[in-house]
Amino acid sequence: MELNMNHLTKKFGDFTAVDHLDLTMTQGVYGLLGVNGAGKTTLMRMLCTLLEPTEGTITCNGKDILKMGGDYRKLLGYLPQDFGFYPEFTVQDYLLYIAALKGIRPAVARRRVKELISRVGLANAAKKKMKKLSGGMKRRAGIAQAMLNNPKILILDEPTAGLDPNERIRFRNLISELSEDRLVLLSTHIVSDVEYIANEICLMKDGRFVHQGTSEQLISSMTDGVWKCTASKEQAAFLMKKYKVSNMKTGAHGIELRMISRERPLPDAVREEATLEDLFLYYFGEKAGEDHAAI
């Protein structure tokens, strides 16, 4: 299985949401990591044939997905960011209903629904109404519906949005498991969602991939260093304006800062090993002195 994007572009009027992307994906987990508005959903909707590219193509094993029509959709499972569910349906009935919409024969659907409910960890909630599920359980039901046709390509748009840390970990494990024999593409703006499970991470900004590679490759692409130091209140205020600060904590001897800088920011600053979180800040973060600073 090979999914290819060639100069993939989407414009809305004069605005370019996805800008000449090239990527080849095979089996495994691919993570699209970017801030809000980077173009992740637009890209995923094109991969699901819900939006037509303005320019460029997507091919699956060499064939244009728009020309493949139903043959491509048979290979595809999609969990949109806001997936529609029926609040009064039980989990089981909801999945059976979606299976019917997907044209899966009733006998096959019953077997598949049972199997998937257990696989996503909802066996004890099969008879629960969808409206009674927690956010994480709803997302798991969402994954189950995307998996009904046993897709070779699974596309998950922000599957961990709103989940607590426990649910997030369960979800990561599930995604990792599902990727054993398929291609999984997931989007997120949370570094830890993809840090450990993605074979390849694409950092997306303003419709472009600013960098792509394994977590280690991305980290080693960082030319600035990560530094740790303890500063006074006044120094800390100055450093925050000048550098991208990834963490600060008030300690017994002053304010402990972790920051990104080309040069040693203070004489006693110590060099630290960079993490993917530092890298995210390096590409997407703002300094506290900049307009709209997030920190």
Ligand SMILES: Nc1ncnc2c1ncn2[C@@H]1O[C@H](COP(=O)(O)OP(=O)(O)OP(=O)(O)O)[C@@H](O)[C@H]1O
């Ligand atoms: N139908 C549309 N018409 C006009 N602009 C659009 C449309 N859909 C998306 N955009 C714009 O394209 C850009 C990318 O949006 P997109 O939803 O793909 O980003 P995203 O990375 O998925 O962000 P988020 O995490 O907030 O969902 C945004 O600036 C958005 O406002």
